[in-house]
Amino acid sequence: MIEKGFTKQAVNKVRLYQYMKKELDRAGFTELDIVKTPLVTRIVIHVSKPGLAIGKGGQNIRTLTETINREYGIENPQIEIKEITTPELDSKSVIDRMKSAIERGFAWRSVAFKTLEDVYRAGAQGVEIILSGKLAGKGGRKKQVRFSKGYMKKVGDQTKLVDQAKVTSYPKVGAIGLTVRIIRPGVFFPDKMNVKEYIAKKKARDAGVVEAQPVATETKEPEAAA
Template structure:
C-alpha cells in the first residue's frame, strides 16, 4: 500500500500546486504546469502567455515564487522553468478564463462564444467546443445551457483523452456560469480515425461572421 499511497500523495501535491499557480499567475496568463521529480531536484515547467510577469525584475519574482513553492508544498530543491505560450487560442484554460471575464463585465454569451470558436479554429484547431451553463440570461431568469461547436470533437474512448479541456466558473451579477472549453489541436492523431484535413472543415455561417472582439491576452501583440 505504500506505493499506492505515494502515488496519491504526489497527485494531490500536483493538484495543489496547479490551483496555487492558477491564482498566483492569473495576470501572467497561466495555462498549465508540468512537475517532474528526480532524486536531486523537482523540475517545474510553468506555461504562461506573459513570462515577464513571472520572472520579474532581475529574476526577483521567480525566486520568490520558487521559495514559496518549496515552503508551502514541501518540494525538494524546486527548479522553476517558465515557458512562453504563443498559441493563445489553443489553450482551453486561457480561453475559458477569457470568456468568463467577458461574461462578468456584462457581455452577451452568444456572440462571445461564436467569436471565440472562430478564433480557435482560425488558429489551427481541427475541432472545438464551448459550453456555457448557468445564469446566461438576465438576472432572475432561468438557468440554461448554450453550446457552440465545430470540427471533430471525440467524446469518449482513447480518442477522447487526446482532447484538451478546461472548466472555469464566471460570477456575473446574474449568477454563476460554468464555461467548458474542449479543443483538438492541429496534428492530433487519433488511433481509430484517418488524419483530418482541416481545409475540408466548414464553419457554421453564424461563426464565420462573428465580430465580437474580446480583450487581448497578457503578452499578446496587437
C-alpha cells in the same frame, strides 16, 4: 502509509496549483508539472506571457522558489517557465479568458462567438464551446447552449486526443458552467481517413507505379558563328 503519502502529494499539488494561479494569473498561467529527480524537483509552469512570470531580473522566479520551499515543503525546487506559443489552441488559456470576460460583464453569447472564431482561425480542426446555467438573467431558468465549428470527436478512446477544459464563471446573474474542447492542427484520427485515396495509393504501390518527378534540364545556347 503509502496511500497517505500519495494523498499528501496530491493535496500539495492542488495547493501549489492554486497558489500559482493566484500569483501568475496576469502571466496567463494554465498548468504546472512536477518532476522529481535525485537532486532537484523540477516545476514546469505553463504560461502565455513568460516575461511577466519571470519578472525583472528574475525576481518573480526567486520569490516563487523561496515560497515553494518554505510553504510547501518542496526541497531544492527548480522552476522552469514554458511558453504557450499559441494560446488560442490551448483550452485552459481559452477558457480562462472566457471566464474573465463574462465576469467583467461582457455578453456570454458575444464572448462565445468571438472565442469560437478566434480558435478556428488559429488553425484548430474543430472547436466546441458549451455554456450552462443562468444564461437568461435573474429569474430565468437554467439552460445549456452549444457552439461548435469544424470536426469534433465525442466518443471512444480517441477523445483523449481532444484538448478539453472546464470551469465555472460567476457573473452577477449567477453561476455559468463553461466547457471548451479543441482539436489542434496535426491531430490524426483514423476514422477521418480518405478510404478511396488510400486504396488508390496502395494499388499504385503494389503495381510498382512511381509518380513522375520533375527533371531539371540544361539547355545550351548555340555557339556564335565565327
